[in-house]
Amino acid sequence: MSLKIQITEEKLAQLYGTMEANKKKPGPLMPTLHAAQKIFGCIPLPIQKIIAKELNESIAKINGVVTFYGNFSIEPKGKNIISVCLGTACYVRGSQGILDAFADELKIKPGETTADGLFTLEATRCIGACGLAPVFTINETIQGNSTVQTAKEAIRQIRHQS
């Protein structure tokens, strides 16, 4: 099931506002895409079209840039984003096992979102918290020295709360 994103008037106004400000600076595209990703949670084709028109670029170019960078997504993400660090320091301390445990618990592969839209599972490269390896983050909160048990417990807690 793919999640629907909401393109509200309010969010659109926000996007137009940032584009207006960005147009005054050299190189307006990247800051605009960052803003769009933040406002909508993803940058689907309708949004790409708006940006293309406003910044006077082809849709092909906008699409090319959006798909090049790992931080921009075309599909909406789940309510809770779980990122398991696969940086070297975490990897040699067993973070692959943590990622597998999440995949097993959520029944999805890395990069996918659960059918209920509650979780997106991601594998990320170094987040610079190597002293706590292995680490995973849930919505930017870092959980260090993690184990298969703490991973599964974290999921259960979120499920319980929602």
Add this chain to the structure above:
Amino acid sequence: MLERIHILICGGANCAGGGSKELWREFNDQLEKRNLVDEAKTVMTGCFGLCASGPIVVVFPKEVFYEHVGVADVKDIIEEHILGGRVVERLLLKEKVDKSKLKIYSQLKFYAKQKRIALRNCGSINPLDIKEYIARNGYKALGKVLTEMTPQEVIATMKASGLRGRGGGGFPTGLKWEFAAKSVDTIKYVICNADEGDPGAFMDRAVLEGDPHSVLEAMAICGYAIGAHQGYIYVRAEYPVAVERLQLAIDQARELELLGDNIFNSGFSFDIDLRLGAGAFVCGEETALIASIEGERGMPRNKPPFPAARGLWGHPTNVNNVETFANVPVIFLKGADWFRSVGTEKSPGTKVFALGGKIQNTGLVEVPMGTTLREVIYDIGGGIPNKRKIKAVQTGGPSGGCITEASLDTPIDFDNLTALGSMMGSGGMIIMDEDNCMVDVARFYLDFTVDESCGKCTPCREGTKRMLDILNRICEGEGNAEDLDVLERLAIMIKDSSLCGLGQTAPNPVLSTLKHFRAEYEAHVFDKVCPAGVCSKLTNFVVTDLCIGCTKCARNCPVGAIQGKVKDKHFIDLDICIRCGACKSICPVNAIVSKPMEKGGEVSV
């Protein structure tokens, strides 16, 4: 007013992950409750470096170092230490080697062999307050440069210092500045490369979060030297705290007119803006980074022309990384000769390393060039945990290679590490022990480069993919005799023919492990076994006679595959075993090994 006591709380990424923000709030609450706000002041600093001990609290004046401090410990520190004047013994740092307890920050073994130049202010000042940076001679170098020196003299000083680029390449910084200065154009740019992408490295993050002004000051000095009036910091979006602090630092510097028009009344104007990376490792390559700022896909361009001639929007551009810039103000404050007196002749100064993996003291260390790997790993790092033996040191991340125990006494500098088949890289230093499989490590790095290859040139796009296919096959137990030769041939071809640094160095992890750990590759290919017990299809765990019958493995096996009584040798049922390796890593006497399966499904011990 001056407070009697300063409580420094580490706000670095690792300590923050361990809850130092909550700690800071608790300290403030308790101080307020007890009416001690006039006597004791809390400061949230940048990274102290000793991440393994986090969250860290240091109490001045006596620089007492507390480790693993939790919210519940705050009350004790305030009542015992702040009010009572007695050190809280149980929270003192316990040395990893001799288990002694030390209380004085600067006397800890971890810091004894370090020399902090780039990290000079990390852990000492509040990075949110420009005045604290100024109090530590901040912006004094810029003032000196703008009022007493010509751009030519600035470049001459940089050249005399011998500073080499800390981002990995080791190119002389002064020379780079000179190239950009000599390009004739009314518009030039200074870029700070803060797209720290090497997985396992977080030096730049520590500088950006702990001492952002040092980077701004250096960029302005560079701008004056090359004739640029605009700077950009290209920082990865994965570091939100760094982004926030940089923006705050820029705002504060503008307010005090240390950035903007006519700085120090010198007639020189310079401003800095932030640009965010978006999760592409290749953007650490300077031409790809420039393409990204311009709003293109972050793909590298052919060099020449070098950015110093034609860079951002076609104008001459100088790109240096964060740590390089962080060294610059000190060179002007203390002189090029002083800088040269630190480190080795060909690599003056220090280098910051992110020490990680199988090491006691994970964290950030800054050592003079010429320090040996052994000193870093054993004296500063505290050695390998769990009585394991070191197997390899990986430096340079996906572009670097593995160094074996035999080479640990090599003095670290740019040229020595390259001669060992690795490289300095940005400063990731990952320690691996016997439980790490070197074939799997090579596969891990290649998986990374395949993922991050931008796809522009064929050798990198296709070649690394083919190498990864072969490595995957070997790890699955389907490798054949030809594979190792093909790997080597492909590796050399990719190195020779790729467009940018990413492709040219991508085969290094494979080549260096093939060179130093060929036997391990052969075990995978011919004996169909992973001796480290990592590649699950090639792992058959057995308990050897070294077993002391402590039952630890049996208790930690998630599937109950291990039987044995106390003080009796244990036995692993391979039909139940899921090859997770929990037993092997927990065994106190290293009695669990992975052996080849013999005919008939038996494993010989």
